Amino acid sequence: MxxxxxxxxxxxxxxxxxxxxxxxxxxxxxxxxxxxxxxxxxxxxxxxxxxxxxxxxxxxxxxxxxxxxxxxxxxxxxxxxxxxxxxxxxxxxxxxxxxxxxxxxxxxxxxxxxxxxxxxxxxxxxxxxxxxxxxxxxxxxxxTELQALAQHFELELADGPLRVVSLPGVFSHGRLDRGTALLLDQLDRLPAGRLLDFGCGAGIIGASLKRRYPESEVVLLDVDAFAVESSRMTLAANQLEAQVIAGDGIDAAPNDCAAIISNPPFHQGVHTHYEASETLLQRAASHLRAGGELRLVANAFLKYPPLIQAHLGHCETVVSADGFRIYRAQRG
Missing domain, CATH: 3.40.50.150 (Vaccinia Virus protein VP39)
Incomplete structure (x- = not known):
């Protein structure tokens, strides 16, 4: 209890x-x-x-x-x-x-x-x-009207400004966190097909993916109802359409993804939990098609490469900066 x-x-x-x-x-x-x-x-x-x-x-x-x-x-x-x-x-x-x-x-x-x-x-x-x-x-x-409590801000990205709507309680409420900023610069050359934004938060990555890859099906997934609502509002603010799912971890995600892109969570309340992120690394392969790719950002101190290599294959460090690393792995 x-x-x-x-x-x-x-x-x-x-x-x-x-x-x-x-x-x-x-x-x-x-x-x-x-x-x-x-x-x-x-x-x-x-x-x-x-x-x-x-x-x-x-x-x-x-x-x-x-x-x-x-x-x-x-x-x-x-x-x-x-x-x-x-x-x-x-x-x-x-x-x-x-x-x-x-x-x-x-x-x-x-x-x-x-x-x-x-x-x-x-x-x-x-x-x-x-x-x-x-x-x-x-x-x-x-x-209280929840929408009245939303924070709106705009990101100047290479393909134009992106409007973000963030609700109270959502990760990095009202601002762009450093890890996501780093990941936004590493979204090129993703394989064609279904793209999953795992742990979507306010929908910054998912909305960026849909705008950059308009022909791809984009799915945004988060465990938190406020994040799901934020993502829907961010998509609407940019006239974008994508599927937004509330679910507990990677098991709630669709299969046959061409790529999973994530700034995975490792905090829940005041406690530190790695379970959702570690389960993502352990089971990503079952949600990726052959040749599908996992691309994520994580704090440099987290020992993710051995987990990725054990369950998916060779893990490449694409970028290391500001205390974060971008990892990339491909399902064989």
Whole structure:
């Protein structure tokens, strides 16, 4: 059981009514709170919860339409995303309780101050290196339009300006990160056919691929609903059409790709996770056609070449700069 869920269950009598669990972990909390429903924006967590608690968890960037008498937000990493989520929940809970739970090392004490606009916040519990806070919503905000929180910026690329739309919580929100910038300069001479942008974030790589290779089918894949929505908005801002998929890792990707291009993630919340990236390297070959290519950017300290060579073949370092490396490998 996730320690945040354990803290909630220490106060289980508070959570017997119609309760929304927002950003909940993929554990047995829904089983312990049978009147609760879940809202997830992580495709992997949602898939696990749906398999165990069919129909009791929704996926997306907005709260479910179902009524609820209280809500618990599991603290996300991003302060901007926390603001959006708290406002979206508080708008549905005038006069009712809104809870915030999170790990101390994730900044729960700082985040608790974000409850202040809605009423007087109170700490209810501190255990398992976590804290649980509550506010009764006396100041209910108007519903928040997520699009109004998007950051828009423009990249000057060799084939013209690219408009980017970034939502709160998306990787490198509102700016171009150095790894993606390096990868953007190494998108030439990709094989013809289906191109996959794995871990698409705000859709910068995917949109660039579709514009550079208009005859190719381009697929963008991310585990996060806010990234998926950002990618769709970026494509629309540039009058481009591509398929955008929410899925947990490379297993959600189509097969028979001509190339997989990625700035793969290795962070999840405050924790460091390499599983999604390592699984990509281990299974990329099964999603590439013969002669298909994997091209990715990674921090130079990550020991990816041995994994690539073990599962795909010869690994070439195309560029090394600014603490990043571009790797290229081809399926035989």
């Amino acid at each position: 996730d320690p945040r869920s354990e803290v909630l269950l220490r106060q289980a009598d508070l959570f017997r009514g119609d309760l929304l669990l927002a950003g909940l972990p993929a554990d047995d909390l829904l089983g312990q709170l049978p009147a609760a429903i879940g809202w997830s924006w992580h495709a992997g967590a949602h898939q696990t919860l749906q398999a165990r608690f069919d129909g009791r968890c929704t996926f997306g960037v907005a709260p479910p339409a179902a009524a609820f008498d209280a809500a618990v937000l599991f603290l996300p990493k991003s302060r901007e995303l926390t603001d959006y989520l708290l406002n979206a929940l508080a708008a549905r809970l005038p006069g009712r309780p809104l809870y915030l739970v999170g790990e101390k090392r994730a900044g729960i004490e700082r985040a608790a101050r974000q409850l202040a606009p809605f009423g007087e916040a109170r700490k209810l519990d501190s255990a398992r290196h976590c804290q649980l806070w509550r506010v009764t919503v006396t100041n209910s905000p108007p519903p």
